[in-house]
Amino acid sequence: MLRWALIFLVIALIAGIFGFFNIVAAAASVAKVLFFVFIVLFVISLITGRRRSM
Incomplete structure (x- = not known):
């Protein structure tokens, strides 16, 4: 999921350089x-991970 966010961020930066608003x-x-x-x-997985280890 983070990978897709970074891909769209790069697309936004490249499009910004070329001016495609x-x-x-x-x-x-x-x-x-x-x-x-x-x-x-991520926060949900942290919370549920702690509950299982206890």
């Missing part, structure tokens, strides 16, 4: 969403 906005928003989903899943 619609592509920049779309790729940046997808990267943001994927990043926050990844963070939430």
Whole structure:
């Protein structure tokens, strides 16, 4: 999941260099969403991992 967020971030940066504003906005928003989903899943896995080890 983090891999996809980084891919869309790179697409947004490359599109920003070339000036494709619609592509920049779309790729940046997808990267943001994927990043926050990844963070939430990471926190959930930390919490559930601690419960199992106890």
